[in-house]
Amino acid sequence: MLGLAHWWSIPHSSKKPSRKLLVKADAHEDYNTAIPQAVRDNVLDQVWLLSFASLTVEARGLLGMLSFISPEDILPKMFQLNAFQVGLETEENSVLSLCEDEFELHEAMATLLKAALVEKETSLVSGTIVVSVHRLIQEAFIYNCKPEDRQAYFEAAVTVVYEAFPKQINAIARSACSDKNSPPEKALELRENFARSADPDLLEDYAVQLSNFGNLETAEGKLDAALKSFAKGEEMKLKMGTDAAISLGLTHIITGRALFEKGELGEAEARHKEAEKIFVQKFGKRAHFMAHLQYARGNLEVKRGNTNQGRKYYDESQDILKEEESTKFHILRSAIFYKIACLEIDG
Numbered sequence: 001m002l003g004l005a006h007w008w009s010i011p012h013s014s015k016k017p018s019r020k021l022l023v024k025a026d027a028h029e030d031y032n033t034a035i036p037q038a039v040r041d042n043v044l045d046q047v048w049l050l051s052f053a054s055l056t057v058e059a060r061g062l063l064g065m066l067s068f069i070s071p072e073d074i075l076p077k078m079f080q081l082n083a084f085q086v087g088l089e090t091e092e093n094s095v096l097s098l099c100e101d102e103f104e105l106h107e108a109m110a111t112l113l114k115a116a117l118v119e120k121e122t123s124l125v126s127g128t129i130v131v132s133v134h135r136l137i138q139e140a141f142i143y144n145c146k147p148e149d150r151q152a153y154f155e156a157a158v159t160v161v162y163e164a165f166p167k168q169i170n171a172i173a174r175s176a177c178s179d180k181n182s183p184p185e186k187a188l189e190l191r192e193n194f195a196r197s198a199d200p201d202l203l204e205d206y207a208v209q210l211s212n213f214g215n216l217e218t219a220e221g222k223l224d225a226a227l228k229s230f231a232k233g234e235e236m237k238l239k240m241g242t243d244a245a246i247s248l249g250l251t252h253i254i255t256g257r258a259l260f261e262k263g264e265l266g267e268a269e270a271r272h273k274e275a276e277k278i279f280v281q282k283f284g285k286r287a288h289f290m291a292h293l294q295y296a297r298g299n300l301e302v303k304r305g306n307t308n309q310g311r312k313y314y315d316e317s318q319d320i321l322k323e324e325e326s327t328k329f330h331i332l333r334s335a336i337f338y339k340i341a342c343l344e345i346d347g
Helices: 001-011 017-028 043-053 057-066 085-089 093-099 104-115 136-145 148-163 170-178 187-195 203-219 222-262 265-283 288-303 308-325 331-346
Strands: 119-122 130-132
Touching: 001 265, 001 288, 057 093, 057 136, 057 148, 085 170, 093 104, 093 148, 203 222, 222 288, 265 288, 288 308, 308 331
Parallel strands: none
Antiparallel strands: 119 130
């Protein structure tokens, strides 16, 4: 679905005829998940390359910076810097000049949105407008950058985050910029330092960063580390009270997912029940968040061998998504169709 979204967007954001785009991608093999590299030489990779090639220099600069920070709940205004904040660094890093021009920054963001490389949404924690970029897009863009461009994007990202949260970046992140041989893994170090050294007064930002970092750790199979991040984030959200109720419910879901991956199904189920209490109390049994919860429950029951009950949860999740006009084509529906198809094949 991620690849399809980008493929659909390319003719709308590129001046190249659709036939030429199709011919260029036609010769490549299907996606092979067995190849152990972040971005593979396949159709999906070619779709991304075509998307990246259609970007303006400014849009590439913005995507480059976005690729080195936490992928969710990104405040667009953090990229707006004045000449004093940017200082003399623009002489060495032209990417930062984008941050001084509000119009160019707006145009660059609009280009990324049109190309389906970023998404605009309302933060579940703060209620403000934020953008997000899929982690695979971050990896694909970084992977396909020239080393000198990659370094420039990383340095610019460090400056932007430092200016936005000066108390939350320690000396390691700044010194990493001077290391011209810094690999992309430095970005992960920056995210971790940012999340774990946050100002105590910024509980909301701290909690979001911990959840994001935990999701990244879950995706990489570092389940114990993920659970520690989720636990710390949960502690922050409990201190915030009712204002963070929705975010707390989501924490129960992502914690349940990590427990599920560890095989601790009973503990995962307990987390599902806690999430249900919050969502039902706040929105009712047919709320959008319940679709995600029922999907997680379906996975758990299938894992236990209760395929009929699992199918029931999948169907309930589908029904909830179909009730809302905005979620009829939600990516979760694709995941559910896939799981149901697997059950029918195995059955």
